[in-house]
Amino acid sequence: MNFISDNAWGAAPEMLEALGSANAGTALSYGDDALTGRLASEFSRIFERPVAVFPVVSGTAANALALASIAPSHGVIFCHADAHIETDECGAPEFFTQGAKLATIPGRNGKLDPDGIEHMMARFVRGSVHHSQPAAISITQASESGTCYRPEEIAAIADVARRNHLKLHMDGARFANAIAWLGCAPAEASWKAGVDVLSFGATKNGALAAEAVIFFDPADAADFEYRRKRSGHLVSKMRFVSAQLICALEEDRWLDWARRSNAGARALAKGLSEIDGIEIAYPVEANAIFARLPDEMIARLRAQGAQFYDWSASSAGRTLVRLITSHATPQAEIARFLEVARG
């Protein structure tokens, strides 16, 4: 009963097959191979417009490289207080940008809202040399609380960005889960809503290690390839990273896997919500559930082998926990989890 992370699950079988196919013959290294050459057209198809695509092997690399492309050393990047870039990347954005400042903003259900951003932005006086200068906004889709920004919510944030001459970055480590839930075209929840650069995640959704940084305006990517090389993220046998991304996009597997993952979370959340003493903390939209469980129930679950993270200290006999489902989570494990929870 593993609900600890979507990273805890392996790769989809199709991914291993794709690696096998990619392995045939020789290929130019460092991204000059045919598979990498196909990425732009594959992603342009998905996003319904020409895009610049750069594969990397980790979400932290994707985010930090993307942010360094749009925020100078003296820049400010506005993000949610719970954003992965702030809380879980050991300062990678600061390292890649040579010390840009992350200004963190609280927000309901793990999401930023325009007012919160503008309120924080007022602290940094435009043009004052004493202040780091507003440069970018970063939002997470799906959010760290398992919720999704609607296209109109993104557009409202993008409007703040535009009016203040900022770029809008989307950390899409779980972009697939968001699109699967929203049911809209990827374009609707990205560039059409005003996103400038997207970290497109595949690792949590069936791949071994594959993410893509997608620039909707290639001008923002001017120095990207040098930054990527300089930070050790231009892997030599790039065909194996690109093969994973293509595998995910082909036949819309990325959405199938995400739908399966979300369905698991939905089923689990529905079951939990019917159990006395359990409170679901945020709307369950993507593949994460945050719920307050009685401590004795938590103990019982763990005794039966359930794995998941505590997300807070215990309070009044209950603890907030995080449960994550993946494309590979067996329905039987969900059923078993619920059974044990019911006691």
Added chain:
Amino acid sequence: MNFISDNAWGAAPEMLEALGSANAGTALSYGDDALTGRLASEFSRIFERPVAVFPVVSGTAANALALASIAPSHGVIFCHADAHIETDECGAPEFFTQGAKLATIPGRNGKLDPDGIEHMMARFVRGSVHHSQPAAISITQASESGTCYRPEEIAAIADVARRNHLKLHMDGARFANAIAWLGCAPAEASWKAGVDVLSFGATKNGALAAEAVIFFDPADAADFEYRRKRSGHLVSKMRFVSAQLICALEEDRWLDWARRSNAGARALAKGLSEIDGIEIAYPVEANAIFARLPDEMIARLRAQGAQFYDWSASSAGRTLVRLITSHATPQAEIARFLEVARG
């Protein structure tokens, strides 16, 4: 007829099998999995002493992270003028170290010698605040010219390092090829000879994307994990990187593959040396051949599909070219190359 790079070849079949095996079940992410947990003992076995091991996905990352662990921002890293860290990493060591200086030194057959290092080191006055301070020496094994440092050559350089309080780094992107040629124990050509930290390469030798940074003194690795995370090199499904390293070490496959690779180069070099008009530039020890070929021979080879890099401009009707063999290079391609070369 691909002799362009060992990176141009795919992975050994055993590697794909290893990925398949690693894919079973769930595992903790970010290196807390069982396979990653085995790395220290696997490498300690190979090196006959306890070592600290950190997997990464590129040689540039391995080198830059290793160097940043042993050289401060105001440090000087001494290396050969042709060292990969100087010529082919787009300034990654400078990026990771926040601007340490690479002092490049010429040296015969692609190798540094103690006198050359000491001569260059004299430019940087120890303790003078105006000068960047000598911090590390980096040597490449096998070298960029396809030659190998003998243990006693390494020891002589390590002696310079010790006397000057420097650390000794070895870029072992082709460490396997060097050990296969030297025929000595890995320990003899590393820590026993005075190497402090080794970038151990597997990617060029059968893997998809797997390198290991090996610290012979764990104290040097104190901040390594933070640096790795911060630079985006702690991949979440680390088990797939570790599985490749274990696959290479098990049953000494890494040496088998390297021996096969070296044997190809030896056969090719032998054949070439018997052809009129060809001059082998450096001793062929590992899996690279640098040779001056008549330009019309080069044209003929390329017309027949041979792939390789020019390593200089044409001069007096001949051009220095680089030919690299890999574990997977078919003997038939070597024979065919020689046949075309003979004309």
Added chain:
Amino acid sequence: MNFISDNAWGAAPEMLEALGSANAGTALSYGDDALTGRLASEFSRIFERPVAVFPVVSGTAANALALASIAPSHGVIFCHADAHIETDECGAPEFFTQGAKLATIPGRNGKLDPDGIEHMMARFVRGSVHHSQPAAISITQASESGTCYRPEEIAAIADVARRNHLKLHMDGARFANAIAWLGCAPAEASWKAGVDVLSFGATKNGALAAEAVIFFDPADAADFEYRRKRSGHLVSKMRFVSAQLICALEEDRWLDWARRSNAGARALAKGLSEIDGIEIAYPVEANAIFARLPDEMIARLRAQGAQFYDWSASSAGRTLVRLITSHATPQAEIARFLEVARG
């Protein structure tokens, strides 16, 4: 009627005389001169223990260099939300540290308290590679709100630092004003209370451009001189910076000037507090007054030539303003300000 900043006033006449004296003859450059050589003993006398002293020309340089000496790239520096290092240095600490994170904490009267620090620190899990690691606490003495930390308040914060293996930095741009108000020995409000490194300011207190970074444990200063040189802060004719610091310390001028400055603020605050409609926001301890003034009073004052900063937007007909006095502020200007304020 200039109450805009203590930086708006020139240097004390003794400072110019000191520069004249320092100008005689030749001297070794880059700090190898006799005046710079005297700094350690002068400051050791003031602080009643051996200290390592490094002169620089700006408070931002002093703070950033001090912090870079005690916080690694992956470190967290805890500071007040209004700390100068966070709000007014354009990200200098992040630049010098290669991207350490400033974690900002609110606190009453511009001061941090132990609970606030521990609460924030809990967000950063010690030893977790995903999190930047707690490294230092920085407090400002006198604070940005014009208040002073009592020695026992410093000691309580230092206790948090010690228990968590952090270093304690003090931004003492107005250390003189704090000591003048506390009436204690400089040692009591610094190292005896647990401060590890102090940015000692002279510029705001009579000098032209002179600050000193003081390490109470020389081990923390191991790389300082390289950092200072590398950042362009080792001025060649250092004797002129050192002469200012010595001038300030000799005959305890720094305390005389600070007492004069504080006395001006006290007189001004007393007068203001007796005027209807004025609210003093924080205890007036050093040389800054934060007060809410009726907007029409503000307009009247400015019409008569009074200079000072608004510190908030107008609310309910009143605006928070900041008034700063200096050693050179004429009593007549204070009297005149009060007269105009009274209307």
Added chain:
Amino acid sequence: MNFISDNAWGAAPEMLEALGSANAGTALSYGDDALTGRLASEFSRIFERPVAVFPVVSGTAANALALASIAPSHGVIFCHADAHIETDECGAPEFFTQGAKLATIPGRNGKLDPDGIEHMMARFVRGSVHHSQPAAISITQASESGTCYRPEEIAAIADVARRNHLKLHMDGARFANAIAWLGCAPAEASWKAGVDVLSFGATKNGALAAEAVIFFDPADAADFEYRRKRSGHLVSKMRFVSAQLICALEEDRWLDWARRSNAGARALAKGLSEIDGIEIAYPVEANAIFARLPDEMIARLRAQGAQFYDWSASSAGRTLVRLITSHATPQAEIARFLEVARG
């Protein structure tokens, strides 16, 4: 008999008077004062065109900030092997640029020539992501060998820069000495010859601590003010730095002082050249003499109190020494030096 450096001498008396005048009254801090406001027009007058001017307190800061404005993190800066930015700034350019690479080139008489630059530049393949990218050329005027670039020599280098889309920086720590020797308009030896940004030095030529970064194209200065603040180089009482620069420019004092300084070097060189056993190493154009002196003569000079630097190890009984004169070097000291040298 101090010939150790022009930094060893104090400030011109006019400088101290200028500080006294600047000290009157209050002034806005951080460069918003009237004196700083005059800098642009003063320098525009000197250079016969509008320029953007930024005062700083050290030559290292001027150079590093200028270079960071024109070279990205992945850039290459071409400079002479003896350039101050390479040999005497402890890696400041690398620190400010986040690790750009300095490519050093030998050159006759301390000067770069176009062929040497192009030869080195060929190592860095434009557009290849593996290579740091050529970004800037930096020349020193007067050079570290005491020689001066003629306007046509600068133009030839600028032509290389233009053809390769590089910016041209001039380290003018001794720009005054060069102009005094060349006898041309400052414009002729700077922007008219193709210089984009100039580090204009005053410290070595009569000031206490004052340099100016001058951009001939303000577009290059877009981020300069943020970089300066972020690195601690926006001193609060900027009027005192600006006053020094204005003092130097007014009445062309900077050229008078430089002429005096050069005349001293010329007289000293003439005297030395007439002494048996002395060899002048480079043409004496500015205020530095490099000469090989018999070791016993050196011992005799030092025994009589002469101060100067050895510039090489002794060889065949002679040692290369550096002798520097300043605006304040008494003619009597020159005469005395020659007298002792004659023996």
